[in-house]
Amino acid sequence: MKALTAMLCAGLAMGLAACGARNTASNVEAPGAPAGVSTRVLDAGADALQARPPIAALNAYLDGFHFYNGNLRGQMEAHHYCAIVNEELIQCVIYDGNVKDAKLMGVEYIVSARLYEGLPAAEKALWHSHVHEVKSGQLIAPGIPAVAEKALMQKLVATYGKTWHTWHTDVHKTLPLGVPQLMMGFTNDGQADAAMVAARDRRFRIDSAEKRRQRADIPAPAIMDGADAWQHGTTIQLADPTGTQHGSSSLPSPSTHTAEPAISRPAR
Structure with a gap:
C-alpha cells in the first residue's frame, strides 16, 4: 500500500488540476453574509501558520455514487477525499462537489475483507460491498495515471464501506438539516440513474463503459455474508424526526423492512 500511496500522490501532483479537480459545483447555496476583511485575514493567517496533519493525509480522491439505504431512488x-490509514483501513470525507465551497456531506470508512469478516453480524448490516462500483466503472479516481487508478481499484474491489451522510444536499439546499442517513453503493446494472452517471462522465471526460472494459480482468471476489443487507430484506435507517423524505420512492421489494437501530437515550 505504501508504494500505491506514493504512486497516487505523484499522480495527483502531476495532473489532478487538469483532470477534474474543479469541475463539479456544489449543489447548494448556504445562507450567510460574505466573509468580511477580518475573517479573511484570520483565514489567511491560519492557512499560513497552522499545521493540519489529518487534512494533509487526505491524498486520494474518489468519485462515485450513493443511495439512501431503504430508498434506491434517492x-x-x-x-470522496480519503486518507489511507494503513493496509486495511481508509477513511474519507465526502463532499457534494470538488470546488472550494463544496459542502461536506458525510464520511465513509473502508475496511479490508479480513476486518469486515471479524465484525459482529448486526454491525455487518451497516456495510456495503465495492465489487460492482469498481467493476462497473462507476467508481473513479480522477487525475491520476490509468495504471495507478487500476492498482487502486484492484485494492478497493475486495473492500467494504460504511457511509453516513450528514447533509442531504438533494433535499436541503441551504443548511444540513435532519439526522444522518446510512448510505449504500450499487450492486447491479440498472440500479444507478444512467443520466446521473452520464453527466458525471461528461464533466470528467471519461467513459464508465470503457473503464468497465479496462477492469474486466480485475477478479471479482465473492461478497461476504451480511453486506448489502438491503438486498436480503434488512434495511437499517435512522428515523428522521423532522419528517424529511429522503428521495422519491421506497424500495419496491415487499420483503424489505425498516429496522431502527438501537439508540441509547438519556434517562428522563
Whole structure:
C-alpha cells in the first residue's frame, strides 16, 4: 500500500488540476453574509501558520455514487477525499462537489475483507460491498495515471464501506438539516440513474463503459455474508424526526423492512 500511496500522490501532483479537480459545483447555496476583511485575514493567517496533519493525509480522491439505504431512488454523486490509514483501513470525507465551497456531506470508512469478516453480524448490516462500483466503472479516481487508478481499484474491489451522510444536499439546499442517513453503493446494472452517471462522465471526460472494459480482468471476489443487507430484506435507517423524505420512492421489494437501530437515550 505504501508504494500505491506514493504512486497516487505523484499522480495527483502531476495532473489532478487538469483532470477534474474543479469541475463539479456544489449543489447548494448556504445562507450567510460574505466573509468580511477580518475573517479573511484570520483565514489567511491560519492557512499560513497552522499545521493540519489529518487534512494533509487526505491524498486520494474518489468519485462515485450513493443511495439512501431503504430508498434506491434517492441517489447522488459523492466526492470522496480519503486518507489511507494503513493496509486495511481508509477513511474519507465526502463532499457534494470538488470546488472550494463544496459542502461536506458525510464520511465513509473502508475496511479490508479480513476486518469486515471479524465484525459482529448486526454491525455487518451497516456495510456495503465495492465489487460492482469498481467493476462497473462507476467508481473513479480522477487525475491520476490509468495504471495507478487500476492498482487502486484492484485494492478497493475486495473492500467494504460504511457511509453516513450528514447533509442531504438533494433535499436541503441551504443548511444540513435532519439526522444522518446510512448510505449504500450499487450492486447491479440498472440500479444507478444512467443520466446521473452520464453527466458525471461528461464533466470528467471519461467513459464508465470503457473503464468497465479496462477492469474486466480485475477478479471479482465473492461478497461476504451480511453486506448489502438491503438486498436480503434488512434495511437499517435512522428515523428522521423532522419528517424529511429522503428521495422519491421506497424500495419496491415487499420483503424489505425498516429496522431502527438501537439508540441509547438519556434517562428522563
